[in-house]
Amino acid sequence: MAKQKTEQNTKHLRENEKKWTKPLLDAGWTMIPNVIFERQQALGLDAIDINILLHLASYWWKAGDLPHPGKKRIADAIGREPRTIQRRIARMEAGGLIRRIERRVPGVGSKTNLYEFTGLITEATPFAAEKIQERKALEAARDAKASKKGKPKLRVVPKTTD
Known part of the structure; x- marks a missing residue:
């Protein structure tokens, strides 16, 4: 089973290399x-918020190891001021989409914050369920149309962007 999953992951990675290139x-x-x-x-986000989330997510390598890039690093990457990043993160936090966890070192000061995405995941999950249902309905409609014409059923395989 583990070998099959590894082969599947390798296949997806190779497919993405074809799209984006290996380098x-x-x-x-x-x-x-x-x-x-x-x-x-619908989630209350705009393009800048999405860009910030993309940058935060780019530092989230393992589920239990929360990302912690500095606001200045994000600001430099997207061409905004660190204060803008701070305000946007505070707004997403007030909206319950992300949670900022301060890291203080006694006698030294603050380290970069940790960012947790449980709220965003919770808020986005109903939209994912809705999209899955839409896909299933589309597949059922295609199957019904194909069976009326006597054609074999076609299965819609969800597009992945790993």
Whole structure:
């Protein structure tokens, strides 16, 4: 089972290398569910917020190891002031989408904050369920249309962007 999953992951990586090229992927890549940027308005996000989330997510390598890039690093990357990043993060935090965890070192000061995404995941999940249902309905409609014409059923395989 583990071997099959590894082979599947390798296949997806190779497919993405065909799309993006190996050098670009070797330099690093970020996975984020499509529904987050497809439904950004419904989530109360705009393009700058999405850009900030992309940067935060790019530092989230393992589930238990929360990202902690500095606001200045994000600001420099997207051409905004650190204060803008701070305000946007505070707004997303007030909206319950992200949680900022301060890291203080006694006698030294502050380290960069940790960022947690449980709120965003919770808020985006109903949109994901809705999209899955839409896909299933589309597949059922295609199957019904194909069976009326006596054609074999076609299966819609969800497009992945790993």
